[in-house]
Amino acid sequence: LLSLTAEASHCSIHGVPLVRNIGELPQDNYGRPGLSHITIAGSVLHGMKEVEVWLQTFAPGARTPIHRHSCEEIFVVLKGSGTLYLASKSHGKYPGEPQEFPIFTNSTFHIPVNDAHQVWNTNQNEDLQVLVVISRPPVKVFIYEDWLMPHVATKLKFPYYWDEQCFQTLPKDEL
Amino acid sequence: LLSLTAEASHCSIHGVPLVRNIGELPQDNYGRPGLSHITIAGSVLHGMKEVEVWLQTFAPGARTPIHRHSCEEIFVVLKGSGTLYLASKSHGKYPGEPQEFPIFTNSTFHIPVNDAHQVWNTNQNEDLQVLVVISRPPVKVFIYEDWLMPHVATKLKFPYYWDEQCFQTLPKDEL
Ligand SMILES: [Zn+2]
Numbered sequence: 001l002l003s004l005t006a007e008a009s010h011c012s013i014h015g016v017p018l019v020r021n022i023g024e025l026p027q028d029n030y031g032r033p034g035l036s037h038i039t040i041a042g043s044v045l046h047g048m049k050e051v052e053v054w055l056q057t058f059a060p061g062a063r064t065p066i067h068r069h070s071c072e073e074i075f076v077v078l079k080g081s082g083t084l085y086l087a088s089k090s091h092g093k094y095p096g097e098p099q100e101f102p103i104f105t106n107s108t109f110h111i112p113v114n115d116a117h118q119v120w121n122t123n124q125n126e127d128l129q130v131l132v133v134i135s136r137p138p139v140k141v142f143i144y145e146d147w148l149m150p151h152v153a154t155k156l157k158f159p160y161y162w163d164e165q166c167f168q169t170l171p172k173d174e175l
Numbered sequence: 176l177l178s179l180t181a182e183a184s185h186c187s188i189h190g191v192p193l194v195r196n197i198g199e200l201p202q203d204n205y206g207r208p209g210l211s212h213i214t215i216a217g218s219v220l221h222g223m224k225e226v227e228v229w230l231q232t233f234a235p236g237a238r239t240p241i242h243r244h245s246c247e248e249i250f251v252v253l254k255g256s257g258t259l260y261l262a263s264k265s266h267g268k269y270p271g272e273p274q275e276f277p278i279f280t281n282s283t284f285h286i287p288v289n290d291a292h293q294v295w296n297t298n299q300n301e302d303l304q305v306l307v308v309i310s311r312p313p314v315k316v317f318i319y320e321d322w323l324m325p326h327v328a329t330k331l332k333f334p335y336y337w338d339e340q341c342f343q344t345l346p347k348d349e350l
């Protein structure tokens with residue numbers, strides 16, 4: 001019960017101050033090596049219904065899984081550099097060889113809806129820090145093991161890592 | 176015709192590179208003194224349908240109008256400090272005296288849907304720079320002349336300043 005209460009208070013959308021110091025928000029790697037994820041404004045944590053904003057830092061070599069989603073996603077690169085890998089979903093039964101796009105400090109890009117993509121810190125000397133904006137939260141992600149995995153073989157990962165704990169405890173909290 | 180072509184190409188959602196250098200994107204004050212507005216990803220400029228991201232810089236003393244909108248809005252303060260004025264729409268026929276919230280570098284806040292609000296660079300020594308995220312673009316804003324103006328007396332400003340030129344020329348472009 002104590003543990004449930006602690007979780008519920010960590011996850012509560014009530015009692016959150018309106019103006020929040022990003023440096024004091026909880027960050028975690030959620031089991032993904034080299035990642036630091038902070039939910040700046042989220043559906044599960046803050047009651048957002050239409051947009052969500054994350055601050056993510058990737059250590060050298062760290063990357064997202066290859067994945068797709070039907071929401072819109074916008075990146076703003078705050079620090080560092082890396083590579084965006086992007087394959088159009090519409091070309092076949094699997095993503096295939098992705099296009100590579102260099103990304104760099106003070107650059108921005110958005111992911112075409114349902115296109116398979118991966119963001120990778122390919123700079124061995126520096127962290128890559130990005131602000132990520134998504135629509136229709138919480139995010140529903142289909143994950144590919146590699147670029148040749150058929151679209152239909154991918155599995156939905158929902159709720160996603162950073163929403164898992166709170167997505168499950170919130171309903172209990174309201175009982 | 177030449178002028179229309181120039182506008183159309185400035186406003187076109189076609190031929191925009193996927194990864195864009197924010198430092199090279201067009202910025203303008205759109206007739207609002209002390210403002211620099213850059214559309215990082217927008218519905219009119221880039222075809223976004225669910226979210227939009229702006230980079231705005233307010234010189235000392237510069238501020239948004241008092242306004243409300245039914246979309247969600249998230250701010251991330253990148254530089255400087257200032258004041259958020261916020262009045263709940265539900266309290267009466269007009270916003271009334273707003274609450275004041277100090278905002279500061281590396282802080283974040285979101286605006287409750289339909290609450291009247293104003294962001295003001297009240298720091299006389301420094302620019303205030305914010306990333307702004309909105310849902311359901313393009314933004315539809317109701318503007319108050321002061322905090323005692325009745326909600327029903329406000330006027331819809333649509334399209335908003337930074338979308339005006341392109342919102343009007345896009346349909347012509349498609350004729
Ligand atoms: Zn993604």
Ligand SMILES: [Zn+2]
Nearest residue numbers: 242244248286
């Ligand atoms: Zn606003």
